[in-house]
Amino acid sequence: MNDSSSDVVIVGAGPYGLSTAAHLQNLGLEVRVIGTPMRFWDENMPEGMFLKSEPFASSLGAPRPGMAFTDRHPEWRIGQPIPLETFVAYGRWFAAEAVPGTEPGQVTSVERGGPSGYVVTLSTGETIATRTVVVAVGVGPFAHIPDELAGMPSWLVSHSSAHRDLGLFAGKEVAVVGAGQSALETAVLLADAGASPHLIARRAALDWNTVPSARRSPRSLLLGGPRSGLGTGYRTWLWSQRPGLVRHLPQRTRQRIVRETLPPAGAWWLRDRLDERVQVTTGRHLAKAAEEGDGVAVTTVDRTGRRLVTEAEHVIAATGFVPDVQRLTMLSPELRVRVDTRLGSPILTRDFESSLPGLYFAGLAAAATFGPVMRFVHGADFAGRRIAHHIIRRTPRTRVPARRLESVLESDAGGR
Ligand SMILES: Cc1cc2nc3c(=O)[nH]c(=O)nc-3n(C[C@H](O)[C@H](O)[C@H](O)COP(=O)(O)OP(=O)(O)OC[C@H]3O[C@@H](n4cnc5c(N)ncnc54)[C@H](O)[C@@H]3O)c2cc1C
Known part of the structure; x- marks a missing residue:
């Protein structure tokens, strides 16, 4: 027996959930959005962090103008990094304006059944019957710790997304594994917090992005291509502006562009902050990790096979996120088995629907289908619009004001 019903339940109130909800609510659909707005950004990213994405590429998707990050903060220019708290506040403002009524709490289970097709159970114990x-x-459930470090106790090895307050490591020796922005920024913030970070990277050398110029000459535009x-x-x-086309590329090509677009590199503004306070070792592959005394001994191997042991009081794996439907434990075992996947990611239609009608995936889980933009906030408008467009078509028309339906169909057809 279900406590309530809803046309749509959205699990998660990050940029993708909020953008999808904004488009759906604008069309008059009854949507329950479960999750505290921007919770992952607020709780699972380190204090003092700045966004790597440019202001113009850091907007949630809204059905009406005036809600982009740069509308809220017109003073923010290209090359001006956004502080984490400014972005969280923007996302929460967006939620309050465009998606009133988000519900804090968690979805604890989604299963097939009930009169509508799915039953969603919340952490409050309430159940919701829904067809969609x-x-x-987001990325949280897919946090990846390499096999060599997996299995170690959490007080010795953790994922970078486990930390908001790096001040806990003040006075400690911390090994940070990785070479992307998250690893580099974690190492710098650890040093700022009074820890002694040691960055261990597989790459032969660290890579850094260059300073973007606000104005570009016609020649630079022609040779370098447009900014996106x-x-x-x-x-x-x-890849950024036409994710709908990316879906038609062969699967191996999509896999490659997801992997190779924006490879691990630090933001230009972080480069000077990575100074002598951070010990850097490059060209090292993890071999094993073992508890030693109160800390951990990390063994790495270089290209010649030479072994090096690094001792630390803690290891932070800034080693990214790997989508895998099996890790979405709030989906019932039956759903996890029945959703068609390839290499762990759900296989999605042009409208982000999985092989199970009415079950959609947005964000990182959709990157294998729509390409690298789904790894970033910038893909949220495309995803939200597409999903809303499709849900509205399969929802009884009586609920949808005709004028609103026309407007979403027009905007969806336009250029996407
Ligand atoms: C350190 C770091 C820095 C980043 N910097 C940038 C950047 O500068 N620019 C950029 O574009 N991207 C950046 N990203 C990528 C960024 O995470 C994604 O672009 C963005 O968060 C995707 O939005 P989302 O809604 O898919 O996911 P999220 O923002 O992760 O939102 C998903 C939400 O769902 C909630 N949730 C999960 N499970 C449940 C459940 N069972 N019930 C209810 N709620 C649930 C989570 O709490 C979370 O709040 C960064 C990622 C990291 C880790």
Whole structure:
């Protein structure tokens, strides 16, 4: 027996969940959005962090103008990094304006059944019958710790997303594994907090992005290609602005561009902050980790096979996120088995629907289908619009004001 029912339940109130909800609510659908707005950003990213994405590429998707990050903060220019708290406040303002009534709490289970197709159970114990579930749980459930470090106790090894307050490590020796922005910024913030960080990277050398110039000459535009939410270049523009086309590329090509677009590199503004306070070791592969005394001994191997042991009081794996439907434990075992996947990611239609009708996935879980932009906030408007467009079509028309339906169909057809 269900406590209530709803046209749509959205699991997660990050940029993708909120953007999808904004488009759906604007169309008059009854939507329950479960999750505290911007919770992952607020609780699982380190204090003092700045966004790597440019202001123009850091907007949630809204059905009406005036809600982009740069509308809220017109003073923010290209090359001016956004502080984490400014972005969290923007996301929460967006939620209050465009998605009133988000519900704090968690979805504890989604299963097939009930009169509508799915039953969603909340942490409050309430159950909701719904025909449509949008899984917008972001990157958190997919935090990846390499096998060599997995299995160690959490007081010795943790993922970078486990930390908001790096001040806990003041006075401690901390090994940070990785070479992307998250690893580099974690190491710098650890040093700022009074810890002694040691960055261990597989790459032969650290890579840094260059300073973007606000104005570009016609020659630079022609040779370098247009600027887009994922950076500069013709192909990058395509992946950023036309994710619907990316879906038609062969699967191996999509896999490659997801992997290779924006490879691990630090933001230009972080470069000077990575100074002698951070010990850096590059060209090292993890071999094993073992408890030693009160800390952990990390063994790495270089290209010649030479072994090096690094001792630390804690290891932070800033080693990214790997989508895998099996890790979405709030989906019932039956759903996890029945959703068609490839290499762990759900196989999605042009409208982000999985092989189970009415079950949609947005965000990182959709990157294998729509390409690298789904790893970033910039993809949220495309995803939200597409999903809303499709849900509205399969929901009884009586609920949808005709004028609003026309407007979403028009905007969806326009250029996307
Ligand atoms: C350190 C770091 C820095 C980043 N910097 C940038 C950047 O500068 N620019 C950029 O574009 N991208 C950046 N990203 C990527 C960023 O995470 C994604 O672009 C963005 O968060 C995707 O939005 P989302 O809604 O899919 O996920 P999220 O923002 O993770 O939102 C998902 C939400 O779902 C909630 N949730 C999960 N499970 C449940 C459940 N069972 N019930 C209810 N709620 C649930 C989570 O609490 C979370 O709040 C960064 C990522 C990291 C880790």
